[in-house]
Amino acid sequence: MSTDYKDTVFLPKTDFPMRGGLPKKEPEILQHWSDIGLFEKLRAQSKGREKFTLHDGPPYANGHLHMGHALNKVLKDVINRSQQMMGKDAHYVPGWDCHGLPIEWKVEEGYRARGQDKDEVPVVEFRQECREFADKWINIQIEEFKRLGIEADWEKPYRTMDFASEALIVKEMGKFLMNKGLYMGTKAVLWSVVEKTALADAEVEYHELKSPTIWVRFPVASSNHELLEGASIVIWTTTPWTIPANRAVARGEEFEYVVYEVTELGENSLAKVGERLVLNRELSEQVRIDAKIEAWKERGVVSDLSGVTLNHPLGGLVGAEGGFDYQVPLLTADFVTNDAGTGFVHIAPSHGADDNELGRQHGLEVPMMIDEGGVYYDHVPFFAGACVYTQEGKAGDANGRVIKALIETGAMLAKGSMRHSYPHSWRSKAPLVFRSTPQWFISMETNDLRKKALKAIDDTRFIPEKGSNRLYKMIEGRPDWCVSRQRVWGVPLPIFMEKKTGEPLRDQKVVDRIVAAFNEEGGDAWFSSDPSRFLGNDYNPDDFEQIQDVIEVWFDSGSTHSFVLEARPELKWPADLYLEGSDQHRGWFHTSLLESAGTRGRAPYDAVLTHGFVLDNKGRKMSKSLGNITAPAEINSRYGADILRLWVVASDYSQDLRVGDEILKFQADAYRRLRNTLRFLLGSLSEFSEAERLPIAEMPELEQWVLHRLSELDGVVRKSCEDYDFHAMFQALHNFCALDLSAFYLDIRKDALYCDAADNLERRACRTIIDILFDSLTAWLAPILCFTTEEAWLARGKTSEAESVHLRAFPEIPSEWQNDALASRWDSVREVRRVVTGAIEVLRSEKKIGSSLQARPAVYINRNELLTAIGDLDMADICITSQIELVNADAPEEAYRLNDVDGVGVVVDTAEGEKCERCWKVLPDVGSHPHAEGTCSRCADVLS
Structure with missing residues (x-):
């Protein structure tokens, strides 16, 4: 009969469970951190250390967190925790963008639902509702971020709507006003007729739109080339409604332009036999097909198009009272391509960025054609009252009315339709228009802002490096920055315009009084105060117009470095790192760079890290319509936040990241391997004491090999943290646990751990190594698995050393542990x-x-x-x-x-031989030890 020796074997003992039960356990750990005041203890512990400042790009305060938020904040938290554990003071201040159209739109929706007119509500009252809306969502998002394990200064976040923030935003804008970088200009800007405001590039998204296409004749009025006599230059456009605003036609410099004489027509063609059309040779054949021209003959190449003037295609329109009976010049422009169209571009300076710039260069009129609601002004001949897009974002009657008018004047050569990518508002999803309107701009050339910004990019570290080129190209070619918005919920634009001169008042005392008032009452003071409060005794309020626009929110967030980094002594300026999604090259990175370069001559950051977007497991963008949304709250309740955090670092976050059930299950499996490693280490350390610890010099070779591997890992961990490459760090730690420990070292040493005598050298050596392994792995994994490592640390009972694993530092690994010859x-x-x-x-x-x-x-x-x-x-x-x-x-x-x-x-x-009943080895001497029946000699000695 076999003897049961189970009680004589040193089996692992631990209360650390195999199953994590993270959805239930993690809130308990959050409460532990709150009870011990972890954030405050970290700050006290860090006093006097080198500061590490990761400046938080503010999320928007208008809804529950999505996976993009989770990816972003977890990555920031991993970086902050790792820098803290490398001996720095990583004080993290979270923040929120609170102003702007999305919140204003939501509050307006409430008015519309109640049948109220927003314009009848007092401005300050409306702004208060917006403030309360933002405040509600900030509080909700704080709790959702905490649930992800984000350690931050939650009691003192920054908010762009705080009075002090609004005051400093105004102060920053005042700097551009005083150095003359800020000016008013009439330019064509992207405009939402639904939201009745200009939009920044970052507020624009592109969707497919079906648009009418028209080919329009511009009869040649005068030229220096006889081939052009009686000919028409043909343009092609997808915006017929802009034809009334035409003030020129543009051509390319290098193209070959040919005169074609129509000889034969197809059915329903609007062309005329005998007429002559001027076209780019490379595009002419497609035009012939689209215009249903069966045949034409080439009359010659026009080598000189300089000095050509054209008649407006709506000239002679009955009912327009001669409003279009004028000529327009033919100009050269580098933006004309031969990708599509005719080789000529109709120029409406009121309704296009390139058109507007070309018009400015040549002194063209920039007529005010449509109002804020997308309707032609009353002064526009014939088309007064025509609507481009309705308040619901649907196509109005303007295109149809213009097409009909062009047919009546005989200018229409052909018409059709096409689907193409077109700018839409990211909020209302309505198509946008380019609209010429007086706006306030920050000049890219005044004070050498563009040069300063480009140099700042060269001086900044980008991770990945390609971010540098992307931002450089954007700054290199960007137009002046439109910083005014025709809305209510925002920081008021602090400008008084002198009625007599049309110039803004530039007086530092006035700016200072505005800043002081905003510090006391916030931006509401602009709307509730008499202008004399700001103008003082030196100016008569009747001589000035008080601008009612607000500052675009990208200037708000671009100014955060001034009222967060510079204003809070626990932080530093410039920040060590800005970290956001790759879309922020045209957003926060971009505007922060311009604001800081314009006021301080350099970027507000030393380094910029960008991550990709979150897609579903098939690589598709998440959307309600596809039903493929994975929400952080869902992952927390199903798997636990540590699984989400593991997904972040296990992915290559420099690229777009995929997430879904199968991916999360895979990460849960990886998590179990790590958890089981920690559990085995804990169990193997049961009753371990300092008296049992074996000096490193007395370690067997296998243990010395483990120490060597720890020295290698220490290098990987520290370099990964410095490079913000946690993907590499996680892979190294995971492979070490799975391959070097579980499948090799611990597998080998289980026999010694379980069956050797308590004072056996190999067993003592192994237990000493396991203690070192536990201390090292819990520290290295703490920034990633913040909950699980805390649970393991508390289970180990080493709270006399540190109340929390997060109050520890990465272990100092002795250089003598590295032994390359032994490793080989x-x-x-x-x-x-x-x-x-x-x-x-x-x-x-x-x-x-x-x-x-x-x-x-x-x-x-x-x-x-x-x-x-x-x-x-x-x-x-x-x-x-x-x-x-x-x-x-x-x-x-x-x-x-x-x-x-x-x-x-x-x-x-x-x-x-026979199987030892205690250690299960099969050996010849089993059964030859009467005092320990059925055992081998080693086990018999232990039992004796």
């Missing part, structure tokens, strides 16, 4: 071991043996360097067999081999 030797040993375990696994799969301890492999080795590496090592223990035979000879033909390990072959036989 063990690489060779592991090569041999892989062949042995592979051979045993074949027998296990064939059910010939049940355990590797039942095997007795004969290992044939004909490589001297491998035999030298093995030396006097106990390969039976290393290969986890009961017995082993090493043979310095070529392996027989039937031996098991691995293609990537030369010179090693293995033949496996069954071990000789």
